[in-house]
Amino acid sequence: MSSLHLAILLPFIAAIVIPLIYPLTKRLHTGWITILVPAALFMYFVFRLGDTANGGYIVEEMAWVPSLDINFDAYLDGLGLLFALLITGIGVLVVLYSIFYLDKTKEQLANFYVYLLMFMGAMLGIVLSDNLIVLYIFWEITSLSSALLISYWFTNKGSIFGARKSMLVTVFGGFAMMAGFILLYLETGTFSIQALIDQRDLIMASPYFIPAMILVLLGAFTKSAQFPFHFWLPDAMEAPTPVSAYLHSATMVKAGIYLVARMTPIFAGASEWFWIIVVTGLMTLIWGSVSAVRQKDLKGILAFSTISQLGLLMVLLGLGSAAFTGETIDENLVYSAAIMTAIIHLFNHATFKGSLFMAVGIIDHETGTRHIQKLGGLMAIMPVTFTISLIGLASMAGIPPFNGFISKEMFFTELLHISSMNVAGVETWGVVILAVAWIASVFTFLYCAILFFKTFFGTFNKENFSKEVHEAPLGMLISPVILVGLVIILGLFPNLLVPTVIEPAVASILPHLPAEELTINLSLWHGLNTELLMSLGVIGFGTTLYMTYSKWKNLRIMQHDRDPFNSVYDKSLNGLSTSSEWITNVQMTGRLKDYFTYMLLFIVSLLTYSFIRSDSFTLSFTQTEEAPLFLYGIVFLTILSTIALLFMKERIPLIITVGVVGFLIALLFAVFSAQDLAITQLLIETVTVVLLLLAFRHLPEMVQETGSRVRKSLHIALSASVGLLVFLIGTASFALRNDANFTPVSEFFIENSYSLAGGKNMVNVILVDFRGLDTILEVLVLAIVALAILMMVKLRFKGGEDV
Incomplete structure (x- = not known):
């Protein structure tokens, strides 16, 4: 087993070991053992940075089901390494944070860390798999493990509700994604992502191109909470804060972003790919930012802010796909700046959003509430948490000198260049995209201001809290302090990780461009330009809206913090439950006759469709022989006995007649030299007749069917159809055996x-x-x-x- 395979499987191995050693670690928090896994993996991936420089990559193969082209091939390039570093690096900080957040005397820590390790291993499997089917398997494991983490506090109904919702939505998207993968395989004959990239021209010319693209995007959109599938994410906030910080800011919701980035070399260049991603991302961006303003729960604000930021990343990836449409390499290099911006903001978002989730967790942990109307005046009581929140929110709002400001300025730059892209319709709608994205940025600034000032300023009312409010312990502060430290450092020194992490990731998404040309030079100050004026406008309008907050906060729309798409989900789920109950009542009648009717109707329909679709029916009597006279007698007696069953009114004669039919069939087997079948048939028929005679003598008299003529006619037609179909299958099989081009399976045996x-x-x-x-x-x-x-x-x- 290679080192990359071991890196993927190590969290799963640890997940098996944790429950075994948990009874031995009662005095030690289980997190201290668990943290060794992401720490070791993070160091391993740090040492692999040199392998992905200048567009380099590593492939480590492992055969699994080679006959179906399903192999556990690990592929490490710049994009995979970036995500692996985020998964393991943020994983270390989240586990450290959870050690002080979760009480070892009150929580089922073994369960928590098993689920967390399962999720970590599945995420690594997604970003390091070259095979689409293996990627899909890990994809669904993330859905399962995240649902287990969301429902960790299973006594809370909200946790169960949120876990079920996330499971249904993301698994639906996963099924759609798998169907898209199968369509790609039907066209190319391979599940390898790199092999698919090599056959990009063949895929784009295929009739499966659009269906496969839409199905794959469904998987990405549901996982990354894109509009209109975003509604599951706010309910997932019922999970413990370490889960929210890990899954819903840095890892799970980024899986869809990763998939779009990974599939860009396959689908990019088509205007459909560009517009579907840009429009979906833009709707998600504006919907999430506006909805965040209406929230009263701190986690609710961060949930919708995450939705909004994920929409921003999608917009950038959509714009960057134009790098496959340019007529020259230089033109494509210009368009590739959007991909660079997406990768930079992806990393920035993980730092400031992770720190914010942890800060909100601290507030909840130390005050007992997350409701914004109960909070206020915490700046003097929780100064460290105040500082962490200030830096994180300022970065998310796009205020210098933090890293979020740099990627926001780059986002504005790409929006200003959109009209020059070589994509149909972009000249007409470019201004609309720019305007909507700028308005969303205003609301982003606004909800950051609301969260910050309503929490830390104002009057501190002791009666609003169920416990004595104080600053969090040092151990709980370490992780968010490290993250906001990165926010500051990457704002002041933005090129620190560019050559080792950012540029290799960009080169992985744009393999058709020379890696040495994909260079980035970031700076905090770009001088007086249009982007800076747009940022100043965002701050100005956002500040105005906040200053007038008291005048419009009582509007009707502001009183409903639950997303309206939840009602669509609720009605759909209720409709599904009602229809399922109706179908069950129709099918499960308690009558054996009805069960046979449904089964036989399905079999007849399926086989009839197969006959027609495959055009496989054939009839030939060229090699038949004349049957002996006694055989006609056996067949006649069999038919006569079968018809007699219809006129039996008592059980005993009925059972005996059924036995006669069975014995006659056994005789037919013997005549045609199938002695094994004949003996088996005789034994089974004898035992069946005896058992039925013993059982039915204790039952009341048989009641004749009193159903309607329509029901009786249906039963007659269905019975005749089954008999005719069996006859046609037998004759077609006989004719096929005489076909020179047909080799029966019996030859193999x-x-x-x-x-x-x-x-x-x-x-x-x-x-x-x-x-x-x-x-x-x-x-x-x-x-x-x-x-x-x-x-x-x-x-x-x-x-x-x-x-």
């Missing part, structure tokens, strides 16, 4: 039964060796049935009395 399995009885070899797994499962089913019967008998005669 005839040739290999003895050489591969060492058995001369081909039927036994098939059952025991070639279909051994089926046989084991059949035996298992029989064993379960036998145990069920045994328990029923014991319960019936327990202690000699009826129970």
Whole structure:
């Protein structure tokens, strides 16, 4: 096993070990053991920085199901390394924060850290997998583990509700994404991402291109809470704050961003890709920023701010896809600046949003509330938390000298250049995109101001808090202090990580451009330009809105902090439940006859469709022989006995007649030299008849069907259809055997039964060796049935009395 594979699997291995050693660590917080895993992985990926410089990459292969092109191939390039560093680096800080946030005497820490490690390993699997199916498997593990983390406080109904909502939405998107992956495979014959990039021209010319693109984007949009799938994220805030800081600011919600970035070399260049991503991102940006202003819960504000920032990242990735549409390399290099901005803001967002979530967690932990109307005057009581919040919010609002200001200025620059992009319709709608994005920036400044001033300024009312308010312990402050330290350092020295982290990631997204040309030179001051004027306008308008907050905060729209799309989700879920109940009532009637009707109707429909779709029906009697006279007699008796079943009015004659039909069929098997089948049929038929006779003699008299003529006609038509279909399948199979181009599967068993399995009885070899797994499962089913019967008998005669 290679080192990259071990890096992916290490969190899963640790997740297995944690519960085993948990009883031995009662005196030690489990987090101190867990933190070793992300710390070791972070150092490992730091030492791999040199491998991805100048567009370099590493591929470590591991065969899994090569016949289906499903291999566990680990691929490390600049983009994967950037995400791996975020996953493990933020993971270290989150685990450290959780050690002081979660009480080891009150919390089920083993469960928490198992879920967290599962999620960490799954995220690493997503960003380091080259195979789409393996990526999908890890993708769904993130959905499962995140739902477990959100519902960690499972006694809280809100936690269960939020976990279920996130699970339903993200798993729906995951299924859609998998369908898109399958369409790409049907066109190219490979699941390898790098191989797909090499076949980009073939994919773009394919009729599957648009469906595959939409399905893949559905997966990305649901995971990254893009409009209109954003509504699951605010409810996920019921999770403990370490979970929110990890999943919903730095990692899980960035999985969709990663997928769009990774698939950009495959789909970019098409105007559909550009417009779907830009419009969706723009709607998410403005919706999230406006909705954040209406929130009264601190986590609610941060949740919608995260939605807004994710929309901004999507807009940048959409704009950057124009780097595949230029007529020259120089033109594409100009458009690639949007991708650079996206990567820079991705990193910046992880730093300031992670610190803000931790700061809000501290406020909740030390005051017992997150409601903004109860808070106020905390600046003097919690000075360190105040400073952390000041730096984080200023960076998110785009105020210098912090790193968020730099990426916001770069975002404005890309918006100003949008009209020059070589994309259909961009000249018309470029101004609209610029205006909407600028308005969203104003609301971003506004909700940052509301969160900051309403929490730390004003009057401190002791009666609003259920506990004595004080600053958090030192251990809980370390992680957010480190993050805001990065916010300051990367604002004052913006090029610090550019050559080692940012540029290799950009080169991974734009493989068609020379890596040495994708250079970035950042600076905090760009002089007096249009971007700076736009920033000043944001601050001016945002300040005006905040100063007049008391005049418009009582508007009706401000009184509803729950997203209106939640009602759509609730109604859809209720409709699904109601329709499921209706279908169940229709199907589960308690009548065996109805169950057989549904099953046979489905079988007939499916096989009929298969016959028509494949055009496989054929009929040939060229190699038939005349049957002996006694065979006609056996067939006649079988038909006569079968028809007689329709006129039986008592159970005993009915059972005996069914047995006669079974014995006649066994006789047919014997005539055609299928002695094994004949013996099996005789044994089963004998046992069945005996058991039925023993059982049915205790039941009341048989009641004839009194259904309507329509029901009876349906049963007759369905029975005739089943018989006709079986006859057609038999005749078509016989005709196929006479086709020179057809090789029956029996030839394989005839040739290999003895050489591969060492058995001369081909039927036994098939059952025991070639279909051994089926046989084991059949035996298992029989064993379960036998145990069920045994328990029923014991319960019936327990202690000699009826129970």
